[in-house]
Amino acid sequence: MNGIYLATAYLALQYLAAGTMGLLAALNPMLTALLGSLILGERMRLAQWLGLTLGMTGVVLVVGVAPVPGRSVPAALLAVGGIVCFALGTIYFRRYCAGGALLPGNAVQMGSAAVLCAVLAAVEPFHVAWTWRLIGSTLYLALAVSVGAMGLFGLMLRSRTAGVVSSNFYVIPGLTAILAWVVLGETLTATAMLGFLVSSVGVWLAQREVA
Numbered sequence: 001m002n003g004i005y006l007a008t009a010y011l012a013l014q015y016l017a018a019g020t021m022g023l024l025a026a027l028n029p030m031l032t033a034l035l036g037s038l039i040l041g042e043r044m045r046l047a048q049w050l051g052l053t054l055g056m057t058g059v060v061l062v063v064g065v066a067p068v069p070g071r072s073v074p075a076a077l078l079a080v081g082g083i084v085c086f087a088l089g090t091i092y093f094r095r096y097c098a099g100g101a102l103l104p105g106n107a108v109q110m111g112s113a114a115v116l117c118a119v120l121a122a123v124e125p126f127h128v129a130w131t132w133r134l135i136g137s138t139l140y141l142a143l144a145v146s147v148g149a150m151g152l153f154g155l156m157l158r159s160r161t162a163g164v165v166s167s168n169f170y171v172i173p174g175l176t177a178i179l180a181w182v183v184l185g186e187t188l189t190a191t192a193m194l195g196f197l198v199s200s201v202g203v204w205l206a207q208r209e210v211a
Contacts, residue, residue, distance in 0.1 A: 001089030002150070003113030007120055008082030015075035019063035022173045024079045026059040029170060029206075032087040033163025039091055042161040044206075051205025052163065054198055055170030061195025062173040090162050098158045106151050167206035170199040 013021055030052050036042040097105055128134075156165045174196025181188035 001086050001093070001113075002109060002146070003116035005082040005086040005089075006113070007117055008078045008085075012075040012079035012082070015072045016079065020072075020076070021079060022063045022176075023059060024076065025083060026056050026170065026173070027080070028083050028087055029163065029166040030056060031084065032090050032166040033161075035087055035091050036094070036162035040095060040162065042163065044161065044163055045208075047208060048164065048206045051202040051207075052167055052170075054202030054205065055167055056202075058195040058197070058199025058202060059170060059173050061198060062177055062192045063195075064191075087166075090157070090166060093154065094157050094162045098154075102151050102154050106147060106154065109150070110146050164206055167203050170203050171196070174199050 009021065009025075016024075033042075033044060033049070033052055037044065153165065156168075174192065177186075177188060177192045178196065180186040
């Protein structure tokens, strides 16, 4: 879920625009819902499928749609492969690991991802210019994202269907655009705001599980 997904995403971003990568990542919730239905037999109501569709529509409004240059097609396929791995990992966790202890399970997952990425990094020139900003951002990614967010992701997968939990990813592009406007002073377009609202409505619909 982390080693292959993040490694392929970072490699793909060398050749793809961030918006394109965000749009490809929006495939994850719908793919996870389909796999959950086929493999786990999870049932979702029509309103929840509508919510997933609205969520993806909102992401399209936020990041836009741009053609992928021919030389970047392999990178796009690599990114999609990573997204498929994340979806399959979500299904595997939901079926076999949801009842396990979260922190030890998260430690095993992150540790194995670290080993994999270390092996992959060994084939490239390795140099790090240590700065306080790099250290701070790395600590944030490790503690808030890897431990915190992935821990919450696993916690939600204990009681909710894989597709419903994955629908939360739809709010990320819109929320990122808003934070970039607040923190970095980037332009926040009306279309991006509309996309964030559409995605939010879609996530709300998707979260309404059958009692």
